[in-house]
Amino acid sequence: MKKIFIILLTIALIPIVNSCDDFEEINVSPNNVSELSPNFLLTTCTKNVASIYSDFGYWNSRMPSLLQYYQVGDGYKAEEFNALYWQPGGHSPWEDIYSSLVQVQAMSDLSVEEGNVFIEAAALVYRAVLMDLVTKVYGDAPFSETNKLDEGLIFPKYDTQKEIYETILIDLKTAKNMMEGISGPELPVLDGYDLLYDGDKGKWIKFINSLRIRMCLLLNNKKADLGVDIDAEFQDAAQNVFTSSDDNALLYYLGTSAGTSFRGGPFNSSELSYARRMGQPFLNTLRNQNDPRLYRWIRPVEKNWSTEVSTETTIDFTDPLGQTFSVDVLPYPTGFDIDTHLYVGLPIGRKDSWTEYNAGPDKSVEPKYSPYLSRLTEMYFENANPLISMTIITYSEVEFILAEAAAIGAFGITGAETHYKNAIAASMEEWDIFDDYVGGFDFDNFYSQELVDLNQATNKQKRIIHQKYISMWFRPEPWFDWRRTGYPDFDAPMDASQPLLPIRYSYNNPDPPDPTYIEKYNEAVDRLEKTEYVQIGSKDDIRSRMWLLQNTGKPY
16 A cells, blocks of 8 residues: 655744634634645645544544543543543544634635646545544534635634535536546645645546545435435435545654644653553444454454463463563463453453452452453554555445445445455454455455354344444444444443433534524524433433434434
8 A cells, every 4th residue: 555644834824713712723813824824734734634633533532442442450531431421622623623614724725826626626525524524523513614714703603514515516526527627647736735646637537526425424324405416416426435445545754743642642641541442332232253354453352361270370471463561471360250252351341440350359450450350452543554544444344335325225326245345354464464464364254254244234234333433443433333333232331420421512602602503503403303311401412413313213
C-alpha cells in the first residue's frame, strides 16, 4: 500500500479561531487567512478531518467502550466510559469539528479566488465529512449560517438533519463532477500538499463516491422523507468506488512530534495507558471464530492461571502471527472462579475499578498494570506504527456497504457474498494477516466456519453487520450501523442507569448563555423525540431520537 505520511510544515498557521466559546468557534470569519495558499490549507484541513473522524472512533472517545471494543480497568472515568454515564460536553467532538469547518471555508474561499477547482471541490468534500459526523452524533446542527460573523450573524440557527443531508449529498456529487471536469489524470496541487492521494484524480473520485454510498445507506430508512433520490445517488456513486485497499482514505502518523503522533504514544500520553482492556464479549467473538486479528490487537496475559501445573513456571508463547511472549504460568487456586485462557478481557459496564478481576488470591494488583488481563499490543503505545492510521473510509467498509445493500435488496446491488468475502479479506489485509500468519493464512478455511460463512446465516444482514463491526475495530461506524439496524446485539452495561445504549450525544450547554443562542438551541432540542427511556427533564438526552431515527423503530 502506498503510504503518504503527514507532512510537518514549519509555517506557523495564523490563528483562525478562538475556542473559548462554542459560537465563536462556529461563527469566526475566515477572512483573516486570505494571505495563505489554498494548497497549505488543503494540507491542514486534510490532517484535521482525518484526525477528527479517526479520533472519534478511539482513544479519548466514548466510542470504543460503548461499542465494547475495550473497557477501562482502573476506575478512572470508568463510570463514563464503561457504565455510559454521559454528561453534556464530555469528550465531545463539537468544538474540533466547527474549528475545522472554519479552516475548510477559508480553503474554499481562497481556492475560488485562485481559480483552483480541485481544492474548491476538496473543500466541499471535507465540509460534507465534518457535517455528516456532527449531525449523526448530535442531530440538528449549525450549518447554513456558520462562518458569517462578518455579516453580523453571531448565533446561527441549527439546520435540520434532513436539510443538512440533502445539501451535503448534492455537494459530494458536485465535487465529483468538478474533479471529473479537470483534464488529465493529475489534479492541480503543489507536490506534497495532497496528503491523501498526491493529486491522483481517479482516487479522489473513488473517495467521494465511497462517501456517497456510505451516506445513502445511512439514510436508507429515511429516503421517503428526503428531497434527494437516494436510490439514484447510490447507483450513480457505486459505479466507481474503492476497488482495493490502495484506495483507502487515511493518513499515517509520522511520529516526530506530538502533533504528528498517535495519541497513545509517549509524545501524547504521560504514561502508557495499560488500563484499556478488550471487552470480554468482543474477545469471545474473536476467539469463537478463530479470528487471527485477535493476536494483532491484544497480547496474552503476563500471568496465566492453569490447572496443568503445580508450581509456578515461565513459558515462551508464540502466537499464530509469530509474536513471542513470556508468560508466567501459575497453579489454579482453589475457591476462585478464574479465566484460564491466555487472552482475558473485562466484563462490560462496571463503573468502579476492576482491581480484583481474574487476580485470584493476589491482593497486591495495581489495576492499571494487572498482569492477569490482556492488554493492547505495543503498537498502541507507540508514536507511529505502520498499522495505525487516521482513517476516514476504507475499501473494506465499502465492500461491507455493498454486501449489506445486496443482502437487503437495496439500490439494485447484487452479489452479497462476493462483496462480503472481499470485505473480510480486505480487513485481514489491513492488519497484515496474510503477510504475517505463520505457515500462511487459509482464508477459505476461515470463511467456511459456521459463524462466518454468509450462506450459513439465518439473517444475512445481521451476519454482515456483525462481521463489519469486527472489521471496524476502533472506528465509529458500528455505532451508526447499530442505531439504524439494531445489530449487533450489545449487552447492556452491568452498572448502567439504563438497560440500553445511548443513541446520540447531548449538545454542549449554551455558552455564552445569550438569549438568542438559547432560543436557537431550544428550537433544535424541540425537534428531538423522547424515547421511553427519557423519563424526566429535557429532550436533549442521550436516548432521545434525532430525525434520522424517528419513525424507524430502530434501534429501540
